[in-house]
Amino acid sequence: MFRPLKILIGTKCPPTRCCSAFVSRMRYVNRLKEDDEACAAALQNAHIFLFHRLSPLLQRTEHRTLRPTALRLGSDRTLLKESVLIGCSEENQAQFCLDVGKNILNPGSSLSWWPETLNDPSPYEPDLCFLLQGQALLRWNQTSGFCSTTGQPTHRNRAGSQRVCSSSGIIYYPKMSPVVIVLVSDGKRCLLGRQSSFPRGMYSALAGFCDMGETLEETLRREVAEEVGLEVHSVSYSSSQHWPFPHSSFMMAFHASVSPAHTQLNVDHAELEDARWFSLEEITSALQVKTPPRRGDPPVVWLPPKHAIGNRLITEWADRQRRWEEGE
Ligand SMILES: NC(=O)c1ccc[n+]([C@@H]2O[C@H](COP(=O)([O-])OP(=O)(O)OC[C@H]3O[C@@H](n4cnc5c(N)ncnc54)[C@H](O)[C@@H]3O)[C@@H](O)[C@H]2O)c1
Numbered sequence: 001m002f003r004p005l006k007i008l009i010g011t012k013c014p015p016t017r018c019c020s021a022f023v024s025r026m027r028y029v030n031r032l033k034e035d036d037e038a039c040a041a042a043l044q045n046a047h048i049f050l051f052h053r054l055s056p057l058l059q060r061t062e063h064r065t066l067r068p069t070a071l072r073l074g075s076d077r078t079l080l081k082e083s084v085l086i087g088c089s090e091e092n093q094a095q096f097c098l099d100v101g102k103n104i105l106n107p108g109s110s111l112s113w114w115p116e117t118l119n120d121p122s123p124y125e126p127d128l129c130f131l132l133q134g135q136a137l138l139r140w141n142q143t144s145g146f147c148s149t150t151g152q153p154t155h156r157n158r159a160g161s162q163r164v165c166s167s168s169g170i171i172y173y174p175k176m177s178p179v180v181i182v183l184v185s186d187g188k189r190c191l192l193g194r195q196s197s198f199p200r201g202m203y204s205a206l207a208g209f210c211d212m213g214e215t216l217e218e219t220l221r222r223e224v225a226e227e228v229g230l231e232v233h234s235v236s237y238s239s240s241q242h243w244p245f246p247h248s249s250f251m252m253a254f255h256a257s258v259s260p261a262h263t264q265l266n267v268d269h270a271e272l273e274d275a276r277w278f279s280l281e282e283i284t285s286a287l288q289v290k291t292p293p294r295r296g297d298p299p300v301v302w303l304p305p306k307h308a309i310g311n312r313l314i315t316e317w318a319d320r321q322r323r324w325e326e327g328e
């Protein structure tokens with residue numbers, strides 16, 4: 001099991017009698033974002049998850065699990081001031097993250113840990129979403145030090161949930177790019193594609209960034225048309241996920257269908273190296289491939305790791321298709 005490194009420094013989410021534990025936690029976190037003093041007080045008794053140059057610090061224990069290690073920050077309150085609020089645990093403990101590596105600003109290298117981590121079958125504690133959230137907030141704070149209108153420095157609030165230009169007063173909030181990911185089916189097969197930048201043999205559902213002013217449904221229909229030349233219908237929502245590549249994408253996942261009479265692909269090779277229809281049997285065996293093939297191994301199709309929303313879409317389709325075929 002993976003556990004991120006964290007340090008415990010000393011006010012908890014106050015218990016309330018008037019509303020549910022969830023409601024009081026959400027209101028508490030919202031107050032910490034708005035009220036610098038309350039946030040500073042919460043930091044005194046918070047769990048601080050440690051990152052180094054945007055990679056979470058994780059340690060494997062002798063039981064092949066990962067356990068947090070307490071780091072001594074001593075009297076270095078400057079470092080603590082750089083902590084960023086992530087949320088509040090079910091035990092009512094405020095949670096922050098802190099990057100103990102300085103001056104990163106090398107976006108490519110800072111993400112190099114993700115492919116390995118995403119492929120690791122060990123469970124995470126807390127879950128991966130939490131680490132993705134911490135990493136994205138740290139990254140946004142580290143890369144948003146100046147106002148894009150005046151060029152003057154921006155200053156963060158205590159929680160690190162907003163930054164204000166010292167000259168114009170413009171307020172900046174953490175930014176993410178909405179992306180649609182869609183698994184298209186013709187009733188018997190599903191459609192996967194690969195970009196030339198993907199690791200060898202990996203295929204995933206089609207994805208694309210939302211253009212300004214588009215609805216999610218419009219993005220989905222446009223991306224499928226652009227990338228493989230098909231028109232989809234019967235769109236249904238599945239789930240969503242934050243994704244660190246390339247800079248904090250907000251992935252919204254859908255299933256969609258095409259008519260079995262219109263499945264001829266016309267792949268745009270500027271966008272995709274390949275796209276193909278896969279049968280349930282092919283998907284079932286691709287889902288069994290747990291580690292990416294190494295150099296020199298025979299070619300094999302494999303799918304995004306289980307923590308990726310693309311994997312979830314494909315698994316949902318395979319489960320549904322299996323039930324449908326067995327019921328026939
Ligand atoms: N989590 C998953 O399972 C999963 C699976 C597949 C793709 N993805 C992610 O989905 C994202 C989008 O997929 P894609 O690359 O096919 O998108 P895409 O088809 O829209 O093509 C990418 C291109 O779109 C342009 N673009 C437009 N808006 C952009 C923005 N806000 N940020 C960056 N580029 C922008 C750029 O020219 C870029 O090269 C990728 O970041 C990828 O990592 C995640």
Ligand SMILES: [Mg+2]
Nearest residue numbers: 206207208227
């Ligand atoms: Mg795409």
